[in-house]
Amino acid sequence: MAREDVLVTADWAEENLDTPGVVFVEVDEDASAYDYGHIKGAVKIDWKDDLQDPIRRDFVNQEQFSQLLSERGISNDDTVVLYGGNNNWFAAYAYWYFKLYGHEDVKLLDGGRKKWELDARDVTAEIVKREATNYVAKPLNWDLRAKRDEVEAAIGVKNLIDVRSPDEYAGRLLAPAHLPQEQSQRAGHIPTALSVPWSKAANEDGTFKSEAELRELYVGEAGLDEGKSTIAYCRIGERSSHTWFALRELLGYEDVKNYDGSWTEYGSLVGVPIALGDEPGTK
Amino acid sequence: MSDSCAAPDQDAALPASVDIEKETVLTGTVVNDEGELVQGAYVRLLDGSGEFTAEVVTGEGGQFRFFAAPGKWTLRALSRYGDATGEVEADRGLNETKLAVSR
Numbered sequence: 164m165a166r167e168d169v170l171v172t173a174d175w176a177e178e179n180l181d182t183p184g185v186v187f188v189e190v191d192e193d194a195s196a197y198d199y200g201h202i203k204g205a206v207k208i209d210w211k212d213d214l215q216d217p218i219r220r221d222f223v224n225q226e227q228f229s230q231l232l233s234e235r236g237i238s239n240d241d242t243v244v245l246y247g248g249n250n251n252w253f254a255a256y257a258y259w260y261f262k263l264y265g266h267e268d269v270k271l272l273d274g275g276r277k278k279w280e281l282d283a284r285d286v287t288a289e290i291v292k293r294e295a296t297n298y299v300a301k302p303l304n305w306d307l308r309a310k311r312d313e314v315e316a317a318i319g320v321k322n323l324i325d326v327r328s329p330d331e332y333a334g335r336l337l338a339p340a341h342l343p344q345e346q347s348q349r350a351g352h353i354p355t356a357l358s359v360p361w362s363k364a365a366n367e368d369g370t371f372k373s374e375a376e377l378r379e380l381y382v383g384e385a386g387l388d389e390g391k392s393t394i395a396y397c398r399i400g401e402r403s404s405h406t407w408f409a410l411r412e413l414l415g416y417e418d419v420k421n422y423d424g425s426w427t428e429y430g431s432l433v434g435v436p437i438a439l440g441d442e443p444g445t446k
Numbered sequence: 447m448s449d450s451c452a453a454p455d456q457d458a459a460l461p462a463s464v465d466i467e468k469e470t471v472l473t474g475t476v477v478n479d480e481g482e483l484v485q486g487a488y489v490r491l492l493d494g495s496g497e498f499t500a501e502v503v504t505g506e507g508g509q510f511r512f513f514a515a516p517g518k519w520t521l522r523a524l525s526r527y528g529d530a531t532g533e534v535e536a537d538r539g540l541n542e543t544k545l546a547v548s549r
Contacts, residue, residue, distance in 0.1 A: 193455070196503075248503065252451070280486050283526040328499050335515070339451050339500045362498035367490075367524065398451050 169412040170273045170371065171244055173282055179244075180204055186237050186293070189276070190247040190257040200286030202246065202272075202279065206235045206293060210253045210401070214260060222423070228264050229300040236293025239266070246272035246279070249401075250362070250369040255408045256401040259421055263308060265301025271408065277369035307407075309394045309420035311428055314353065315435055319446030322393040323356035324385075326406040327426065331398070332358040334439045337430075338398065348430035351437040353396070354444040357385045361402040364409040377409050392418035396425040457505035470516050470536050474543035475508040478527040483508030484547060487525035494518040523547050 171179075179185050180203050187205035189197045197207045208214065213231055215222055223231065237243060243261060247254035254271055261269040272279075279286070309317075317323055330336040334350035352358070363380055364372055372380070381387040393410060395403040400423030411419040422429075429435065438444030460471070476487040489510040490501040494517060502510050510521075514536060521532040521543055528549040534541055 193453075195455075249451075249453070250501070277488055277524075281488070281524055281526060329493070329497060330499070330515075360498065367522075402451055 166413060169270055171270050172273055173278055176272050185242045187244050190245055190253040192253055196248055200288055203287050204291055206291050208257055225300045225302055229298050232298035233296050236296055237298055238296045239298060243269040244272055246275045248276045250365050251275035252401045252405050256404040259404045259407060263304050273371060274369040281368055307420055309422040311424050314394055314422050317394055319355045322387050322391050323353050324393060324395045324406060325352045325356040325358050326361040326395055326397045326403050328360050329358060333441050349437055351439045353429060354436050354438040355446060356443055359385045361405045364406060371413060374413055377414055394420045394422050396422040398426045400425045453502035455505060456502050456509050456511055457507040470514050470538050472514055472519060472534055472536055472541045473511040476504050476523045476545045476547060479548050484525050484527060487523050490522045492520040492522060521545060
């Protein structure tokens, strides 16, 4: 898969704002960002309200996803261009959903909202209304999603990539540094997991690094075994979607899963092995 | 526990649940050449070795806030008006910094 199959540049986006069959979708946790200003014609998906099940701790199912995309006016054959804040974490997370539910043509806007803002490109607060469609999602593709038992069984067997910050990995912090540190679960990482913070895959302006730089980062520096399957995790699964995108979509590794339960699940499990400190640890 | 890993509204008052006696808070504002508060600036926190730790976006008040630990930190702001870098030696409690961005 080539970079241009899965990423579009801000210039491309600006030239294709009115192209039929291309739908821009902003995915944010902070809904006010979209309301304040978004790319012209872009519809909004809320990370939590739209993508999480309201009751169970899980994400929306096939029917809920179909309904969501139908309401947003997205068709099965549309080219969906996703972008968002936080260096595209949530857009990458949504991209992973689109792939989980079998959407054919989905891309990320490289750099997301950040690059758009730093370039001082136009945004609008105009309300976007697209005609409803009859979107039909495919059954969830479990080749892309890891569950907890599979993760525990992968210790010392598959590549595990912990994409949280070094302090979260080592167990010195329980959450990223812009959040209060009040969680109650255990700190540390899954034994044998390699530490490659998601941020290393991105440039300062939020764009993804080149494929050569990414390969050097994961294989050269971190020691990812290219002959093995890979599972990426973070705290709740959106930062690791960003890394999942880099590994599977940009570098083209075939068997890469995102563990969306991530540390909030693993670090709360009773009796599972945990490693503390800066080293991966052993099985 | 926070629901996501994204940054909360940077202009909001500190949540009551945050114990300022225990937390190490790095906060401040981003201003441009004219001294105006910059909304929509991206402020990142880098640790003592220059590694990325976190990033927030300033709101209308140009404000940013991080919860970290005592020690040496670097603050890096990017905006449509230019960039700025600031060094902080943080102690427990509130640590305030002003970042003036320019091209």
